[in-house]
Amino acid sequence: MRFELDDDQRDFAASLERLLAGADTVKVARAWAEGDHAPGRALWQRLTEQGLLQLALDATPVELCIAFEALGRHAVPGPWVESAAYLPVATGAEVEGIATLALPPLVPRALDADVADVVHLGAQPVAAEAVGALQVSVDRTRRLFDVAGPTPDVHEQALDLAVLATAAQLLGAGERVLADSVSYVAQRTQFGRPIGSYQAIKHALADVRIALDFTRPLVQGAALDPTRRATAAAKVAASDAAYLAARTGLQVHGAIGYTAEFDLSLWLTKIRALVGAWGTPAHHRAVLREDLLAHGAWA
Known part of the structure; x- marks a missing residue:
């Protein structure tokens, strides 16, 4: 099967790329990490006007993957998977403003709950008192918060879309590195x-190129048919490929690659955090194993 974007999808990708390329997303991400959310909120508004929060309901997963690959490529901070992928499908309504959620045990903490206009536990909004302490992430642009309450129900279709969006984000970050x-x-x-x-x-960089090239068809295939098996396979491949890109990028950059002041660090730490977000590779390998055992390799 040969996958190609249609004209409208290519135009959407190009428009989004122009917006992000001119937005100084590195400066936005560094400000977000320091607790200055004004530049990030301004970029959030511009991306909202571009239609990102409507994609899960009004477009296809293909457009969603285009958007999230761009977000990963430009290290855009904020709870985009929560606001643009999981919650619109789980609640049946477009998110207004910035929203985030916890979905334990798979998503044990809510991303950027201190910035969000509303915090959810699963698909249900919670009061401010339910939001607990800040937890440290390896990615300084990701501020994680405990959320108190009963274990929520999981919306399976929304979960598959969130996993796919995270895989696309990893693919974009790996391509950038x-x-x-x-x-x-x-x-x-x-x-x-x-x-x-x-x-x-x-040879080291060629290995990364091959890993990313093998990942892209899995992400694209899952976008065309976002089943549990397809999204799990995409997340595993994207995690492995992006992590290889991060390790190799760090090695070829040498000592400067270890410095937080060098922009590469934004992608290295984001990749490390996203590998475990919305299910670790081990979790999704277990999902694949159970699906294969239940339905057979060619189901």
């Missing part, structure tokens, strides 16, 4: 030649 790494090794010299000319560097 690879692109930045390729650019860096072409400029950085050692012993009088660009380090990208060394076979070991070429």
